[in-house]
Amino acid sequence: MLASRRLIWEFGMSTPQASPPPPLPIPGLAALLSFLIPGLGQIVQGLLSRRPQRLYKGILFLVVLLGMFMYGQWLGDWQNVYVPHFQEYLIESRPEAAYRLWPSDRFMPPFLGNLRTRLQYVAQFWIGVVAWPAIWNYHFPDWPLLGNYQLSPGAMKAGEARNRADVVRDADQVESDRQYNTDRRYDIAWMYTVMAGILNLLVIYDAWAGPVRFAPGKPAATPRN
């Protein structure tokens, strides 16, 4: 009796499930769609399998996660999702401070070192296409997507008159000023975007494998004497 009450409390099931739900359609494609746009995979699965609860869930993911990501960007003046060019500057000008591939003494490749500089982007990336202009702008600074959206600080454009050290120093100054002027909002802003990206990993998994549910029929663990 106590064990069943505990199950109800922990898993929200008032009655044990009689049979497992039917398998979800197109799990791989749905995971890819949810990776591109949060919740899109669940929406398509809901439409294909005529399961409205899955459709509503997809809409919830879409609104909440994209809302969190966009709100975080807006709080951060649309300047907190980017991959900087910093490792190149360190390798060229301050090799003693450049990121290295532990345990060897070799420099990290620039892209990897720059992600190490901006770990937030490793989480932001998983929100999908809305975070990917940063990758484009990192590799192709001369052809930026969507104006000033997710530009790469420290990028050397063609015909740039300044050297890399000056470009990086100027970009760093702009970032420092922004942090100073926006106070704690600066950190709250990128936190929203990072949390949205991490939560989308759960959404991708849900699209692929279905909800993580308590296995029906599994006996409850008996306490040791």
Place this chain on the structure above:
Amino acid sequence: MITASTLLLATADLSLYWHLPILIVLVNLVYSASRYDEPGQILAHALRGMFYIVCFLGGVFLVLVILHTVVARWW
């Protein structure tokens, strides 16, 4: 006339701690929705998660208040 932009600006100027309930609700809703399909179960699980988090944060808050008010006098 209150526009959406005005409301967004208002939330940006709010105290830092007003982001906390927003984040607790949103994170728990998404996490619970990744565990269940039924709206009732999602809501029940999310409410329980919110309750746990609020209790944990409340406990930490109480410990800090005690440290600040009571223990500090003995120091």
